[in-house]
Amino acid sequence: MHWNESIWILFCAGLALKGAAILGIAWLITLMLRRRSAATRHLVWTSAFATLLVLPVLTIALPNLPVRMTSLPGVLIQATAVSSSEVKAVAASEKKMPAPPTPQISWRTDWSFSLLLLWGLGTAVSLLRTTAACAAVWRIRRTARPISVRNLRTLVNQLALRNRIEVFETATGTMPMSFGLLHPAISLPSDASDWEDQRRDLVLLHELAHVQRGDFAMNLIARTALSLHWWNPMAWIAWREFLKEQERATDDLVLNTGASAADYAGHLLEIARTMQTSDVAIAAVAMARRSQLEGRLLAILDGKINRQSLRRASAVYATLGALLVAVPLAMLRGQESHPQLPADVDATIRSAQAQRNHKIVDDAAKAEEAAQKYDIARKLVDTSLAISAEVSGQQSVEYGVGLIRIADLERRRGHIDDAVSFYTKATAVLGNHAEVAPALIFLGEMALRNKDLAQATDYFQRAKVVAPEKSSEATMWLAVTQERQGNIQEADALYQEALGAHPDAPHAATILRVYAQFLDRQGRGEDAKTMRDRELAMRKTSDVMDRIKASRGADVYRIGGGVTAPVPLSKTEPEYTEEARLAKLAGTAVIYAEIGPDGRAHNVAVVYGLGLGLDEKAVAAISQWTFNPGTKDGQPVTVQAMIEVNFRLL
DSSP states (O other), rough: OEEEOOHHHHHHHHHHHHHHHHHHHHHHHHHHHTEEEEEHHHHHHHHHHHHHHHHHHHHHHHHOEEEEEOOOOOOOEEEHHSSSSEEOOOOOOOOOOOOOOOOOOOOOHHHHHHHHHHHHHHHHHHHHHHHHHHHHHHHHHHHSHHHHHOHHHHHHHHHTSSSSOOOEEEETTOOOEEEOOOOEEEEEEEEGGGGGGGHHHHHHHHHHHHHHHHHHHHHHHHHHHHHHHHOOHHHHHHHHHHHHHHHHHHHHHHHHHOHHHHHHHHHHHHHHHHHHHOOOGGGGGSSOOGGGGGHHHHHHHHSSOOOOOOOOHHHHHHHHHHHHHHHHHEEEEEOOOOOOOHHHHHHHHHHHHHTTOOOHHHHHHHHHTTTOOOHHHHHHHHHHHHHHHHHOOOHHHHHHHHHHHHHHHHHTTHHHHHHHHEEEHHHHHHTGGGGHHHHHHHHHHHHHHTTTTHHHHHHHHHHHOOOGGGHHHHHHHHHHEEEEEEOOOHHHHHHHHHHHHTTTTHHHHHHHHHHHHHHTTTTTTHHHHHHHHHHHHHHHHHHHHHHHHHOOOTEEEEETTTBBBOOEEEEOOOOOOHHHHHHHOOEEEEEEEEOOSSSBEEEEEEEEOOOHHHHHHHHHOOOOOOEEEEEEETTOOOEEEEEEEEEOOO
């Protein structure tokens, strides 16, 4: 799977939801176990945090169990585009298009990516704090003075510990702590030598209980999981409960050795009152935290509390329980809804595979793409690519063209990262074949967007060389790049070269408009007007209207003579394409549509286009509009509409 930005966002959103579900389940379980021992509840919280850590790995490794996550007439319609386009419908007429204002680059905020970036930054900061605390613990072990403590071996044997425990002396007034994975150790303040024997023994017994329970390792697991979910209040609540139950379980273990509850509570209170907890406690296991002290003291002195320790089998049961929760959650994948293939599409795919003829599915894919059924179109072009790989090989021109076809589709549906990936693969396969030109031009546009002007120039020059028939388009982009660099004369010469290369090419009108807007920016208004007049003549809107009239059915009406105008109920605003932004292309596209009795636009066609993907965006937006249909003699009928879509960069 290609991990692009959208997939990362979907993946992290899934982890966030699944993590919240795991913490919620753990909370419910601990409520059900409120009469059981603190050790049992602590095991639940430990299992929850461990599950949060393995969940990303399981999500990637386990198979997918998907879930759906569900993006002429006298009609006057006005709307304001969300980003940088403006839409209105006007009466059909032969009037010229108004000159657009000088466009300016607009900036957009990708909130989903920004939140993802913030999540990663917060996780990195939290992990750095934990790493720094671990390093401080390591320094204590390396620099602190080992001390010999009387009665330590007796206490170790009392808890049936097999580890060799070292004790280190730290600064006066520091909180006693335990730390270490393979070689556990305990730190005591230097003034511990002045303590009475009972206090020192109870403090050591408490820290040895942490060692027996493996709390240092569990703390690291929980802290790492908390770092990944630092933004979630539920994770911080779980961390607080984890620490609370950890200390109470340790207190229970000490009391189970026969220690006096009253004496133990008194010494614990004095330790908490006189000792200071440092940042090292993030990694180490400190004896007392003042925020938890009141609850701990009440629990210590309550003789009715269940203080039962865990059996070894408890960890096995907890692991199995965690897997029962984690595995189904990990297998759930949030993804875009993919419709089931219609029978005719499935038959087309089977036929193409049987005949090993990719052209069969290529034609079907174009039809589905025109109907904006992108998921079905992608399935068809994937099949075409597989057939090309089987018949011609993965280094063939046919295979490279198939990669470009997929990239084109992903580009139209807004999956830019996927498009970049497929275009890049196509350039590696096609080399200097002419078919590589569209991929080079797009990659050049992306380099231009990223302000890598040298790389953009390289892509455009290569496209100009490998495909002479594409040289005018590539030369226009070279002119845009030169303007970005402030080379106005070079840009002007390149625009003129682009217009002279293929003056009758379909994209020549777009080059004329881009050049006219360049001239406007240079204060050459008369020259700009000349270019616009040439563009208008080249568009030949009257020819388009003649074709529309010839294909119009008898049941399609114009406004007037008892025919009322349709009224828009909802509008989807068109969007700017990235290439139009880069070229600073602005202007007005004129779209013909027939508003049917169902309140939808049919037979949508471009009368006057702009190019660089703006026409397709206008058609796609209008196709999603809904209307209260026009009527004739009180009955809904199909009514003609001519819609102007004004694209302006704000």
